[in-house]
Amino acid sequence: MTTFADGVLHTHRELDDMLGQRWRKPRLIRRPWLRWTLWAGFIAYLIASYMTVEVNWSRVYEGLDRGWAFVLAFTSPDFFSRGSDIWDGMVESLIMTVAASVVGILISIPIGLGAARNIAPLPVYMICRGIVAVSRALQEIIVAILLVAIFGFGPLAGFLTLSFATIGFLSKLLAEDIESMDRVQAEAVRASGASWLQWVNYGVQPQVMPRLIGLSMYRIDINFRESAILGLVGAGGIGATLNTAFDRYEYDTAAAILILIIVIVMALEYLSGIVRARVQ
Amino acid sequence: MLRLEKLTKTYKTGDKALKAVDLEIPEGQVLALIGPSGAGKSTLIRCVNRLVEPTEGKAWLGDVELTTLSQRGLRKARRRMGMIFQEYALVERLTVMENVLSGRLGYVGFWRSLLRRYPQADVDEAFRLLDRVGLLHMADKRADELSGGQRQRVGICRALIQDPALLLVDEPTASLDPKTSRQIMRLIVELCKERGLAAIINIHDVALAQMFVQRVIGLELGAIVFDGKPEDLTPDVLTQIYGEEDWEATIKKVEDEDDTGEVAAQ
Numbered sequence: 144m145t146t147f148a149d150g151v152l153h154t155h156r157e158l159d160d161m162l163g164q165r166w167r168k169p170r171l172i173r174r175p176w177l178r179w180t181l182w183a184g185f186i187a188y189l190i191a192s193y194m195t196v197e198v199n200w201s202r203v204y205e206g207l208d209r210g211w212a213f214v215l216a217f218t219s220p221d222f223f224s225r226g227s228d229i230w231d232g233m234v235e236s237l238i239m240t241v242a243a244s245v246v247g248i249l250i251s252i253p254i255g256l257g258a259a260r261n262i263a264p265l266p267v268y269m270i271c272r273g274i275v276a277v278s279r280a281l282q283e284i285i286v287a288i289l290l291v292a293i294f295g296f297g298p299l300a301g302f303l304t305l306s307f308a309t310i311g312f313l314s315k316l317l318a319e320d321i322e323s324m325d326r327v328q329a330e331a332v333r334a335s336g337a338s339w340l341q342w343v344n345y346g347v348q349p350q351v352m353p354r355l356i357g358l359s360m361y362r363i364d365i366n367f368r369e370s371a372i373l374g375l376v377g378a379g380g381i382g383a384t385l386n387t388a389f390d391r392y393e394y395d396t397a398a399a400i401l402i403l404i405i406v407i408v409m410a411l412e413y414l415s416g417i418v419r420a421r422v423q
Numbered sequence: 424m425l426r427l428e429k430l431t432k433t434y435k436t437g438d439k440a441l442k443a444v445d446l447e448i449p450e451g452q453v454l455a456l457i458g459p460s461g462a463g464k465s466t467l468i469r470c471v472n473r474l475v476e477p478t479e480g481k482a483w484l485g486d487v488e489l490t491t492l493s494q495r496g497l498r499k500a501r502r503r504m505g506m507i508f509q510e511y512a513l514v515e516r517l518t519v520m521e522n523v524l525s526g527r528l529g530y531v532g533f534w535r536s537l538l539r540r541y542p543q544a545d546v547d548e549a550f551r552l553l554d555r556v557g558l559l560h561m562a563d564k565r566a567d568e569l570s571g572g573q574r575q576r577v578g579i580c581r582a583l584i585q586d587p588a589l590l591l592v593d594e595p596t597a598s599l600d601p602k603t604s605r606q607i608m609r610l611i612v613e614l615c616k617e618r619g620l621a622a623i624i625n626i627h628d629v630a631l632a633q634m635f636v637q638r639v640i641g642l643e644l645g646a647i648v649f650d651g652k653p654e655d656l657t658p659d660v661l662t663q664i665y666g667e668e669d670w671e672a673t674i675k676k677v678e679d680e681d682d683t684g685e686v687a688a689q
């Protein structure tokens with residue numbers, strides 16, 4: 144009995160030292176001097192960078208009036224004096240959005256399958272990832288400027304820009320969802336002797352469908368907002384009307400357009416909430 | 424019926440999962456594969472239907488040589504091997520019926536399967552199987568609404584609707600409670616007998632294996648170290664397979680209480 148107790152006492156020597164000691168989560172950077180140097184450097188950089196941003200206070204003071212006029216315009220938005228322009232612009236934007244989203248989503252699905260490492264062979268994977276990378280690297284405005292140069296002013300350039308941007312966005316996220324799917328469910332379908340297409344349809348698709356639908360809804364939302372920007376570089380849509388309104392200092396018309404955009408985006412958000420709840 | 428000849432699997436990491444395994448299973452024999460985790464049990468049955476590609480050796484199912492088959496030939500051969508998984512591996516967002524019918528994918532064309540327009544004979548067989556395992560009323564439920572035991576029974580239906588000659592069963596009871604485990608094992612063994620199927624059942628629970636199978640194979644580090652009747656599993660043999668432990672309690676003959684009616688009743 145005594146020896147047993149002695150044995151316990153002996154083996155728990157280390158524990159005795161540790162009892163009563165405070166415990167803290169180990170720091171990410173162990174050496175204190177390095178940690179504090181990094182913090183000090185970061186704060187110095189932050190202060191230095193804020194100091195380099197020049198502020199012209201007299202210009203700001205002049206601008207306040209204009210800004211205030213713009214804000215006031217929201218209290219009296221003018222939907223009617225440019226009513227037909229607004230209507231045409233909205234219709235054009237919606238057409239661009241829907242057409243580009245449908246085409247973009249349809250093209251994204253095969254590219255997304257190809258860009259998923261767990262189901263595509265390496266060469267296919269490299270090509271699809273390449274397409275995704277190119278599409279994501281080129282910002283919408285840059286693509287739009289290029290396409291306007293090729294196809295001229297108008298919604299065609301906007302439609303192609305949005306389709307192209309949709310591919311990069313949706314393929315990447317779809318591929319990532321496929322990569323994180325449950326492998327065993329798909330394996331079970333393969334074990335039944337299913338062909339590749341059947342395997343995708345039964346083993347992969349059910350697992351990624353809710354996310355695909357959710358992402359598609361989100362992308363439609365983004366495409367509509369982007370279509371309002373693309374008009375600024377001449378790629379058609381409501382952005383062109385908005386740009387004209389700003390150029391003419393017609394802030395009440397601009398406010399009307401912005402309010403319409405906000406309403407439509409909110410409606411899309413609401414709709415996507417309903418759809419996603421249903422497909423989960 | 425199934426014959427393995429020097430079947431070997433070496434993973435890319437250099438791990439030898441199977442070391443020249445020779446095994447022959449006659450028609451209608453239900454066999455349990457026991458061994459510690461990492462002994463190569465899962466690899467062995469996955470090498471048979473080539474979900475894992477064996478590195479060397481040959482496997483015959485009847486007179487079809489499996490290891491050299493083309494993709495097309497492999498699809499055809501896989502139809503004759505039904506597989507039942509640990510954790511069930513049902514496609515969770517599909518209905519019970521879609522899961523069962525997915526066992527026919529090797530037989531029906533792409534468009535039929537895409538539109539879920541299966542031949543009436545397949546649909547009838549699916550209903551019959553679901554009725555056999557007592558889940559007919561669940562046909563249109565989504566798979567993730569089912570309990571563990573129910574899911575595994577759907578998994579059994581999916582394997583059987585393939586009209587297989589061989590069942591490959593990977594840890595069928597690993598995530599089930601002890602009673603459901605017995606029911607599932609009993610169901611598998613009964614169905615094998617009814618249909619004259621051979622089966623390889625990977626299983627951790629030695630006592631459960633002893634209760635239901637005719638032959639036990641012990642696998643250790645990718646090699647067969649025991650092949651014999653369930654009653655020949657002595658403490659010495661288990662020590663050889665798993666390592667030193669007190670085995671007396673494990674192999675004590677378990678009383679098999681009479682709960683045959685329960686599977687059908689639930």
